Amino acid sequence: MLLTKFKLIRLMSGILETANFLFLKLLFKKPQNIRLFPGRIFRNYMSLVGQDKWLCKSIFELFPGISGKRIILEHLTGEGIETPLDELAYLALITAVKKPENIFEIGTFRGRTALNFALNSPENCTVYTMDLPPNNKNDVLEEAGKNDKLIIKKSEPDIEYKGKGVEYKIKQIYGDSTKFDFSPYYGKMDIVFIDGAHHYNAVIIDTKNAIKMIKQDGVIIWHDFAIYGDYNDVTRAVLDCIPSNRIIQIDSTTIAIYFPNPNS
Ligand SMILES: C[S@@+](CC[C@H](N)C(=O)[O-])C[C@H]1O[C@@H](n2cnc3c(N)ncnc32)[C@H](O)[C@@H]1O
Structure with a gap:
């Protein structure tokens, strides 16, 4: 995957990297889905090869x-966002095994x-979940990418x-994660899940805050990793914050994880 x-x-190099006969068939049969092809093929390639610009492992290798x-x-239906059921299951499994x-x-x-984290965590777990204040979302719209703008308008936290x-x-x-004071949470989190704004600056700030919030034996998880489109910023930002040989994508998914302590 070219990171630019x-x-x-990026999209042209994605096509060069992944196009084959099936790509052409899809182009004729369902052109509206063609933009998804390079990412899906690339993520499957990562799952088969295990290591390229970063690592890729199965959930069983990661959490014996x-x-x-x-x-x-x-x-629940995505209502504009696409989280495949296997990705939701991996988040639930990580929660169940970490007992946060x-x-x-x-x-x-x-x-x-947030609901699925709560369903799979111990009774005494607290799931902090942050989103923009419902009546004050406009400040972030200028910097947000096209997809994020749509999602931000549709977000209804707690529903x-x-x-x-x-x-x-x-x-x-409620708050803007790029301006929020996370210091009360430093060193206290077993799991940090980053799935807010997807543009480069926001992911850099969210990742730096996550590193400060996570416990030594915790795990940081990013959604929307290894994507060619607008959300490619997530991959670039993560790799600019953390050495690439410490970032592990989970099998064929858009989930990446980082253990501050690789032996935990
Ligand atoms: C992809 S959605 C989260 C999806 C959710 N984790 C799930 O899978 O059900 C991204 C959310 O981040 C919020 N968001 C965007 N920019 C933000 C920011 N700067 N601070 C806090 N939240 C933000 C959006 O309002 C949106 O609801």
């Missing part, structure tokens, strides 16, 4: 204790991932966990 901020060059774990999933006391999510949207049995675990926080 120039989208057109995960075998036999049971998880609960509440699958504290999780921090940047980017609630409607609360689906998907309100009234559910595990709601008591979830603490909704």
